[in-house]
Amino acid sequence: MKKVITIGRQYGSGGREIGKKLAERYDIPFYDNELITRAAKESGFAEETFERAEEKATNSLLYSLAMGINVYGNQDFGFSGLSLDDRIFLAQSDVIRKVAEEGACVIVGRCADYVLREREDVFNIFVRASMDFRLKRAIQEYGVEEKKAADFILKNDKRRGNYYSYHVGEKWTNLNNYDMVICSSSMGIDNSVDCICAYLGE
């Protein structure tokens, strides 16, 4: 298995856990928050700026690009047509391309499927799950208050969906974006990992 595996996931679906287990199974690097840290360090932006801006998108990056606004504008020149969030996304994308270049790995979130679309060794997975399954996980594993859990999940999904469509220009839930979609609540997390491995091989 010499692929770069990207994972998109609904909140509470266990997509991150599936990614972590895949990385362990294949003994390859796993990138999630580490990715932000690395991106922050390499680009010189402060780490907390990355965390604040992460997955919070309001306007269209593609639109900015289409309008010919300088992608490479940065604070050294004292101005920029791109928002801070957009420049962070571009810095993150650079990191994603770099780690993919280094070899097989698992990358969760951050539109990595889109960022790496030119590579042929990438396998794009999306993990979804039933609302019941996600409610249980949000409450038990992440300590979300029971009353607010449903709302919290929907808001998180909306944020991720907006982030994806803002940067990619496609719907997050369009199955055509992925090589494989798994419903983790149908068969459980470990079975999902086995299934993906059956697909990817040794």
Place this chain on the structure above:
Amino acid sequence: MKKVITIGRQYGSGGREIGKKLAERYDIPFYDNELITRAAKESGFAEETFERAEEKATNSLLYSLAMGINVYGNQDFGFSGLSLDDRIFLAQSDVIRKVAEEGACVIVGRCADYVLREREDVFNIFVRASMDFRLKRAIQEYGVEEKKAADFILKNDKRRGNYYSYHVGEKWTNLNNYDMVICSSSMGIDNSVDCICAYLGE
């Protein structure tokens, strides 16, 4: 494996072939055109009427139902608020529910995922594939003229997508409708079958 497997599929993706192989692997019935025949016979409609109306949807069934138009109206009463196509869909749905009641099987197309949404023993698969893969299959396996193949594929997908959204009220390509989505061009048809079996178990 005691499940009813439903398969939605893009034209030329090999979804039907995957379904056939799954049915052979588990030694369970496979329903595709046989389903139409059976539905036609049981309902008394002529078989050719079914074939003509198949997957050709123009207006909203859900709308008709919401407006309180008589679902069970039929030609015996000399009038009906539902079109012939709608009544055929309802007759087909009855057949799908009946074969699912009889036990594990594979059902390709016809919104079977939606028709069987109340059952808990159903596993919904969608098969997609790259355009290159589908072009090759359309030309080599179905004898579609090379020049017209791309257009033919897109038209077929559009027809299937319209059919689904007409009857189900959801986008055909929304990954939330399925337990699993497979890209057959990424890993090949036999590997896809192995993977689904790894997921479903013995």
